[in-house]
Amino acid sequence: MQHRRVxxxxxxxxxxxxxxxLTFCQTFRHPTAEIVLIDRQNHHLFQPLLYQVATAALSAPxxxxxxxxxxxxxxxxxxxxxxxTDIDVAAxxxxxxxxxxxxxxxxxxxxxxxxxxGHPEWEKFAPGLKTLDDAQRIRRELLMAFEKAxxxxxxxxxRRLMTIVVVGGGPTGVELAGACSELAHTVLRSDFRRIxxxxxxxxxxxxxxxxxxxLPESLGQEAHDRLVEMGVExxxxxxVLDIRKGEVHLAEGILLAENILWAAGVGASPLAAKLGxxxxxxxxxxxxxxxxxxxxxxxxxxGDIVALVxxxxxxxxxxxxxxMQAARHVARQIEDExxxxxxxxxxxxxxxxxxxxxxxxxxxxxxxxxxxLTGFPAWAAWLFVHLVFxxxxxxxxxxxxxxxxxxxTYKRGARIIYGLRRPS
Amino acid sequence: MQHRRVxxxxxxxxxxxxxxxLTFCQTFRHPTAEIVLIDRQNHHLFQPLLYQVATAALSAPxxxxxxxxxxxxxxxxxxxxxxxTDIDVAAxxxxxxxxxxxxxxxxxxxxxxxxxxGHPEWEKFAPGLKTLDDAQRIRRELLMAFEKAxxxxxxxxxRRLMTIVVVGGGPTGVELAGACSELAHTVLRSDFRRIxxxxxxxxxxxxxxxxxxxLPESLGQEAHDRLVEMGVExxxxxxVLDIRKGEVHLAEGILLAENILWAAGVGASPLAAKLGxxxxxxxxxxxxxxxxxxxxxxxxxxGDIVALVxxxxxxxxxxxxxxMQAARHVARQIEDExxxxxxxxxxxxxxxxxxxxxxxxxxxxxxxxxxxLTGFPAWAAWLFVHLVFxxxxxxxxxxxxxxxxxxxTYKRGARIIYGLRRPS
Numbered sequence: 001m002q003h004r005r006v007x008x009x010x011x012x013x014x015x016x017x018x019x020x021x022l023t024f025c026q027t028f029r030h031p032t033a034e035i036v037l038i039d040r041q042n043h044h045l046f047q048p049l050l051y052q053v054a055t056a057a058l059s060a061p062x063x064x065x066x067x068x069x070x071x072x073x074x075x076x077x078x079x080x081x082x083x084x085t086d087i088d089v090a091a092x093x094x095x096x097x098x099x100x101x102x103x104x105x106x107x108x109x110x111x112x113x114x115x116x117x118g119h120p121e122w123e124k125f126a127p128g129l130k131t132l133d134d135a136q137r138i139r140r141e142l143l144m145a146f147e148k149a150x151x152x153x154x155x156x157x158x159r160r161l162m163t164i165v166v167v168g169g170g171p172t173g174v175e176l177a178g179a180c181s182e183l184a185h186t187v188l189r190s191d192f193r194r195i196x197x198x199x200x201x202x203x204x205x206x207x208x209x210x211x212x213x214x215l216p217e218s219l220g221q222e223a224h225d226r227l228v229e230m231g232v233e234x235x236x237x238x239x240v241l242d243i244r245k246g247e248v249h250l251a252e253g254i255l256l257a258e259n260i261l262w263a264a265g266v267g268a269s270p271l272a273a274k275l276g277x278x279x280x281x282x283x284x285x286x287x288x289x290x291x292x293x294x295x296x297x298x299x300x301x302x303g304d305i306v307a308l309v310x311x312x313x314x315x316x317x318x319x320x321x322x323x324m325q326a327a328r329h330v331a332r333q334i335e336d337e338x339x340x341x342x343x344x345x346x347x348x349x350x351x352x353x354x355x356x357x358x359x360x361x362x363x364x365x366x367x368x369x370x371x372x373l374t375g376f377p378a379w380a381a382w383l384f385v386h387l388v389f390x391x392x393x394x395x396x397x398x399x400x401x402x403x404x405x406x407x408x409t410y411k412r413g414a415r416i417i418y419g420l421r422r423p424s
Numbered sequence: 425m426q427h428r429r430v431x432x433x434x435x436x437x438x439x440x441x442x443x444x445x446l447t448f449c450q451t452f453r454h455p456t457a458e459i460v461l462i463d464r465q466n467h468h469l470f471q472p473l474l475y476q477v478a479t480a481a482l483s484a485p486x487x488x489x490x491x492x493x494x495x496x497x498x499x500x501x502x503x504x505x506x507x508x509t510d511i512d513v514a515a516x517x518x519x520x521x522x523x524x525x526x527x528x529x530x531x532x533x534x535x536x537x538x539x540x541x542g543h544p545e546w547e548k549f550a551p552g553l554k555t556l557d558d559a560q561r562i563r564r565e566l567l568m569a570f571e572k573a574x575x576x577x578x579x580x581x582x583r584r585l586m587t588i589v590v591v592g593g594g595p596t597g598v599e600l601a602g603a604c605s606e607l608a609h610t611v612l613r614s615d616f617r618r619i620x621x622x623x624x625x626x627x628x629x630x631x632x633x634x635x636x637x638x639l640p641e642s643l644g645q646e647a648h649d650r651l652v653e654m655g656v657e658x659x660x661x662x663x664v665l666d667i668r669k670g671e672v673h674l675a676e677g678i679l680l681a682e683n684i685l686w687a688a689g690v691g692a693s694p695l696a697a698k699l700g701x702x703x704x705x706x707x708x709x710x711x712x713x714x715x716x717x718x719x720x721x722x723x724x725x726x727g728d729i730v731a732l733v734x735x736x737x738x739x740x741x742x743x744x745x746x747x748m749q750a751a752r753h754v755a756r757q758i759e760d761e762x763x764x765x766x767x768x769x770x771x772x773x774x775x776x777x778x779x780x781x782x783x784x785x786x787x788x789x790x791x792x793x794x795x796x797l798t799g800f801p802a803w804a805a806w807l808f809v810h811l812v813f814x815x816x817x818x819x820x821x822x823x824x825x826x827x828x829x830x831x832x833t834y835k836r837g838a839r840i841i842y843g844l845r846r847p848s
Contacts, residue, residue, distance in 0.1 A: 042567060042841045061483040061838040068615035069839065078617050081571040083845070098575045132842045143466060147505040151522045191492035193502050394829050394837045398822065405818050413818045414485040415493065417466045418556045419843075421507070 009034050009076075010338060013094050013103040015084050015271075017044050017067045020109035020303035020323035025071055028331040030338055035077040036103075038096050042066055042081050045132060046390050048320065049399070051172060053135035054261075055179035056143065056187075057406060059414045060132045062399050065392045084110070087274040089296050105298050105334055108275065108285075109327070112304035112318060115267035115282070122243040126167060126260040129176070138261060140417050142180065145258040146188060149195045162200040163257035165248050167240055168264030169206025170213065171357040174223050176261055177204040178359040181230045187412045203233045203255060205248065207264070210236055212365065214317065215355055219365040222374045226359045240264075266318060268305045275299060280307040289347035291330050297345070302326035311347035320389070321353045358382045361407070433458050433500075434762060437518050437527035439508055439695075441468050441491045444533035444727035444747035446815075449495055452755040454762055459501040460527075462520050466490055466505050469556060470814050472744065473823070475596060477559035478685075479603035480567065480611075481830060483838040484556045486823050489816045508534070511698040513720050529722050529758055532699065532709075533751070536728035536742060539691035539706070546667040550591060550686040553600070562685060564841050566604065569682040570612060573619045586624040587681035589672050591664055592688030593630025594637065595781040598647050600687055601628040602783040605654045611836045627657045627679060629672065631688070634660055636789065638741065639779055643789040646798045650783045664688075690742060692729045699723060704731040713771035715754050721769070726750035735771035744813070745777045782806045785831070 009032040014021045017039040025037055043064040052058040068079050082098035087108070094101045114128025127138055142164070149161040162184070166177045184200035191197070204211075204227060211227075211234065212220040227234050235250075242249035248260055268284040277293045278286040284307035285293060291306070293299040303323035308316040316322045329348050336344035354368035356378065364378035373381060383403065387396050406412055433456040438445045441463040449461055467488040476482040492503050506522035511532070518525045538552025551562055566588070573585040586608070590601045608624035615621070628635075628651065635651075635658065636644040651658050659674075666673035672684055692708040701717045702710040708731035709717060715730070717723040727747035732740040740746045753772045760768035778792035780802065788802035797805060807827065811820050830836055 040845060042571065042839070042844075059483045059485040060842060061840045064840045066615070066839045069835070072614045080575060081568075081841075082575070131845075132840070133845070136842070144505075147466065151504060151506070190496045191490070392837075394826075394835070397825060397829075398837070401821060401825065402818075405821075411493070411818070413816075413822070415466070415490040416485045416488045416556070417505075418484060418560070420466075421464060421555075421557070 010104040011036060011102070012105040012107065012334065013038065013101050014107045014109065015039075015087075015094065016109040016111055016303070017041075017079075018047075018109060018111045018303060018323065019320040020111075020327045021107065022067070022070065023324040023327035024107050024109065024302070024331050025074055025077060027328050028335065030335055033076065033338060035074070036080065036101055037067070037071070037077060038080045038082055038084055038094070038098065038101070039067060040081070040083045041131070042068070043132075044070060044391060046395075047130070048386060049390070050129050050132075050135050051175045051179055053132065053414070054129055054138040054142070054176070055183050056139050056412045056415045057179065058399060058402055060136060062395050062402065063390065064132060065395060070391060084271060087271055089274070089276050089293070089299055092298070103298075106300065107327075107330055108271070108299065108301045108305055109303045109323065110269035110271055110305050112266045112268055114262060115265040116262070117265055119243070122262070125245050126243050126248075126262040128262045128265075129172065136419065138259075139414075140419060142183065142259055143415060143417050144420070146184075146192065146195065146197055146200075148258070150192050158195060159201070160246065160256045161258045162195065162197070163203065163255070164200065164259045164261065165203045165205060165255050165257040166261045166263060167205050167248070168262065169204060169208070169211040169234075169236065170263065171355070173204060173206065173263035174211055174227065174357050174359060176263055177202055177227060177232050177234075178230060178363075180261075181227070181232050182360050183412065185231055186410050187415070201233065202231065203235065203257070205238050205240060205250070205255075206234075206236045207239050208236065212357060215357070215365060215367055216372060219367060219372060219374065222365050223357060223359055226363045230360055266304065272301070272305050275301060282307070290333060290345040291326055291348050292345075300330045302330060308348070310350040312349065314350055314352070316348075316350045317355075319355065322350055325350060356382050356385070434528040435460060435526070436529040436531065436758065437462065437525050438531045438533065439463075439511075439518065440533035440535055440727070441465075441503075442471075442533060442535045442727060442747065443744040444535075444751045445531065446491070446494065447748040447751035448531050448533065448726070448755050449498055449501060451752050452759065454759055457500065457762060459498070460504065460525055461491070461495070461501060462504045462506055462508055462518070462522070462525070463491060464505070464507045465555075466492070467556075468494060468815060470819075471554070472810060473814070474553055474556075474559050475599045475603055477556065477838070478553055478562040478566070478600070479607050480563050480836045480839045481603065482823060482826055484560060486819050486826065487814065488556060489819060494815060508695060511695055513698070513700050513717070513723055516722070527722075530724065531751075531754055532695070532723065532725045532729060533727045533747065534693035534695055534729050536690045536692055538686060539689040540686070541689055543667070546686070549669050550667050550672075550684040552686045552689075553596065560843065562683075563838070564843060565683055566607065567839060567841050568844070570608075570616065570619065570621055570624075572682070574616050582619060583625070584670065584680045585682045586619065586621070587627065587679070588624065588683045588685065589627045589629060589679050589681040590685045590687060591629050591672070592686065593628060593632070593635040593658075593660065594687065595779070597628060597630065597687035598635055598651065598781050598783060600685055601626055601651060601656050602654060602787075604685075605651070605656050606784050607836065609655055610834050611839070625657065626655065627659065627681070629662050629664060629674070629679075630658075630660045631663050632660065636781060639781070639789060639791055640796060643791060643796060643798065646789050647781060647783055650787045654784055690728065696725070696729050699725060706731070714757060714769040715750055715772050716769075724754045726754060732772070734774040736773065738774055738776070740772075740774045741779075743779065746774055749774060780806050780809070
């Protein structure tokens with residue numbers, strides 16, 4: 001596509017202020033082009049630490065940063081807090097709560113959402129973890145289960161209240177199960193008089209034969225062994241047939257649990273279907289190698305909304321480094337095109353920085369290049385990487401303090417239930 | 425009352441884990457007596473800093489501490505997270521969501537709630553500030569008003585969206601108005617591209633002729649002058665006739681404002697009426713000088729639920745030091761009575777430690793004994809007192825860090841809106 005002659009400066013509309021959308025806005029440089037960024041929240045959320053908000057280790061504002069504050073120095077940029085309701089790639093317009101925007105370029109970075117393998121009715125009984133509201137709801141229900149257990153005298157009911165089932169053995173499921181185990185077995189240990197939270201049962205259910213399928217088998221086994229040591233019951237190769245209120249139905253029987261957490265299915269934003277290209281089973285847009293949408297070179301899709309094989313034939317995973325690299329790639333291409341440079345379009349080359357998951361205190365697994373780490377070194381690497389990528393000096397210091405506090409005292413500060421009562 | 429011979433150890437039921445109830449549990453000492461503490465939340469809330477959560481300076485968990493964690497070392501104590509629904513002083517029972525409890529002594533420390541001078545219908549349009557949920561709702565609506573203003577092009581609507589009316593010129597109203605002014609005029613200043621939050625209008629309305637009626641007139645005037653300097657429009661001697669959605673009706677006209685915050689009326693918990701004694705206009709129980717309820721020497725009322733003149737004829741105000749002193753007084757009396765000591769009942773002697781209100785950056789007013797402070801010294805004293813009384817080492821460090829951060833950067837970290845969207 002040639003640099004189109006337009007009366008007004010070229011306008012780039014960016015949808016979503018996750019890792020992809022934000023990185024685009026931070027790295028795109030052009031003297032006149034105008035950027036319009038639309039997000040349904042006022043904050044960028046550091047999703048990798050969301051499970052710590054859900055398990056009361058961190059408070060919500062510590063892993064979020066106002067979008068306007070992050071981008072306040074970027075010139076020619078307008079932020080709109082609005083839900084996007086439609087994309088019309090033929091008319092080149094985006095419809096949102098804040099009005100209709102036309103664009104010269106569109107960068108779709110709307111991210112993923114929890115999916116239930118065709119069973120949306122499970123959502124009510126097994127919440128997923130995508131937003132701060134999800135995390136606060138899960139925190140409330142986890143803490144309330146122990147409160148209810150303290151107030152009941154029926155041993156079966158007490159057992160049910162003190163059981164947590166985590167569905168999905170990827171990084172989120174492993175981290176959630178580990179954090180739930182620490183919450184129950186360590187943090188809450190001395191809080192109650194009639195129940196012993198150390199007797200809480202945490203069950204991790206995974207459909208495939210092992211945990212952490214995207215990491216080498218030895219690391220999956222390490223995570224498995226550490227979770228079992230921490231008192232988590234790990235069940236691999238087990239399929240979930242049905243989920244009802246407080247019940248997980250497996251082929252081998254029914255698990256009764258007050259809390260069922262869903263960490264199994266990630267799909268794309270339903271707006272992917274509006275891009276007019278092929279979508280895969282998870283609802284992700286099948287983009288071209290330059291990250292544009294086939295037939296619409298002015299529309300790019302990056303991050304969890306896109307299904308992509310890079311130029312080396314590598315499947316690009318739905319992780320934040322991939323979204324950030326894709327954002328930079330798209331920014332360079334648009335800059336070059338607006339400058340009228342030749343060969344502005346290039347295939348995306350994903351650089352796999354590795355992958356990691358934390359299990360608990362001083363326990364994690366990590367793969368970086370050919371390096372495989374476990375135990376304390378992996379855990380230290382995990383801490384370091386997460387602090388570096390967390391946005392905002394204030395958040396980094398606050399999170400570092402909370403972690404140090406929890407590490408040395410075995411306590412967690414954010415064990416606060418709100419949203420419990422209707423306004424009085 | 426003589427020490428009653430009972431088969432089981434004496435049981436003391438405490439209602440409410442605010443400053444009064446918590447102090448009672450922390451200071452009461454008896455080898456066998458059993459304490460049952462019932463609260464409708466799982467946390468003790470440091471209400472004096474609630475306005476900072478509402479104005480995005482602090483996050484909710486920083487001013488709250490789990491009750492179980494605070495009291496985990498107190499022997500013979502059970503905590504129940506439950507709403508109290510009835511008190512039967514004749515049958516000596518308390519009914520709650522967690523069941524019916526009988527007692528030998530009852531300590532009622534249920535605190536206050538926002539009241540609307542006989543206009544409960546105003547609550548919907550002018551939220552009060554009593555709980556973390558209130559604070560989060562106000563924070564969301566304050567921040568959303570600026571987001572909406574950024575998206576509108578109608579100048580009248582923009583002006584309305586950027587107007588905040590605070591009703592009530594006591595400490596809470598003064599602190600809220602000052603904090604709203606700082607939020608709009610300093611913190612949000614560079615966040616927006618189309619609106620200038622510095623043009624936001626904050627109006628403080630007070631019915632009596634001056635601010636901070638409980639402090640000396642010179643300090644009320646000081647607060648008034650500092651607020652005006654900060655761009656707050658202060659209107660004293662003005663009565664609110666009606667409140668509707670986005671409208672405050674005064675004799676002199678109607679104020680149009682997206683946000684109306686109510687800091688005017690504090691009344692007692694409606695359960696005060698169950699104590700079978702006289703109640704005052706604010707719904708507070710008129711207790712005897714030993715803090716028991718007339719006719720029921722085994723029932724004590726402390727804190728904001730009680731209307732009291734102490735033995736020197738001094739009206740005991742509804743502030744946390746009064747609740748804490750009353751709690752200690754009641755604890756000593758019950759201990760002595762259980763020991764069979766003579767003269768176990770004594771009139772309560774309130775020691776007025778003073779009163780203070782912060783207005784903004786380096787600006788506060790304080791009265792301690794005969795000492796009157798303004799400006800930086802008052803502000804430093806305010807910081808010191810609030811950090812000392814905030815419960816929990818973690819919270820103290822976290823709040824100190826947030827304050828230092830805000831002081832040096834003119835930013836606020838907790839500008840995060842959640843609860844904005846229905847789950848997707």
